[in-house]
Amino acid sequence: MKIKFILFNFIVIIIIIGFLSFFYHPAENKRVLGMAQNGLSMLPK
Structure with missing residues (x-):
């Protein structure tokens, strides 16, 4: 269950980064x- 939550x-983080990249300068x-x-990197491995 924990692995699914991390995935x-x-x-979500990737989607947010993609969304922000339209609004922010490089x-x-x-x-x-x-x-x-x-x-x-702070997430448990």
Whole structure:
């Protein structure tokens, strides 16, 4: 069950990044991507 929850969060984060990339400049988008990667690295492996 936990793996499904993590996968769901991962998909949501990808969708949010894709959505934000339409509104932010590339430099800002890199910062958002970095924040998302930091969030993913905090997830239990």
